[in-house]
Amino acid sequence: MGIEWRDSLSIGVEAIDNQHKELLSRFDKLLNACQEGKGIAELKVLLLFLEEYVHTHFRDEEALQKLHRYPEYESHKAEHIYFIEQLKKLKAETDKSGVSTHHVVETNNMLLKWLLNHISKVDTTLGKFLKSEN
Numbered sequence: 001m002g003i004e005w006r007d008s009l010s011i012g013v014e015a016i017d018n019q020h021k022e023l024l025s026r027f028d029k030l031l032n033a034c035q036e037g038k039g040i041a042e043l044k045v046l047l048l049f050l051e052e053y054v055h056t057h058f059r060d061e062e063a064l065q066k067l068h069r070y071p072e073y074e075s076h077k078a079e080h081i082y083f084i085e086q087l088k089k090l091k092a093e094t095d096k097s098g099v100s101t102h103h104v105v106e107t108n109n110m111l112l113k114w115l116l117n118h119i120s121k122v123d124t125t126l127g128k129f130l131k132s133e134n
Helices: 014-035 039-067 073-097 101-133
Strands: none
Touching: 014 039, 014 101, 039 073, 039 101, 073 101
């Protein structure tokens, strides 16, 4: 099993696309670690990465949307806020009780849904909008 970047996920902004590629790469590492029975250790690394990533990536993406007066900005930002809330809940739970297999499964599900729904639909719609402006 593996997750790889597809050009169909590109929004046409190199910095954002590179951030998405990094997220996919990190998620792929988690999936591979799970297959090797090392998911819990890799999840700890991934959670630290995600804490920084969501703030940087969402800030950059939202600034781009504001700059181009993207009409779906508010709903797009709401999805970012929802993801941050889910991540905070997961982090609080792992801080309280430690990282377990349950958390690995939950994170896999959360990231898979995010990749399938947000990046492949919501972000690519943003990309189409940006390309139509040029």
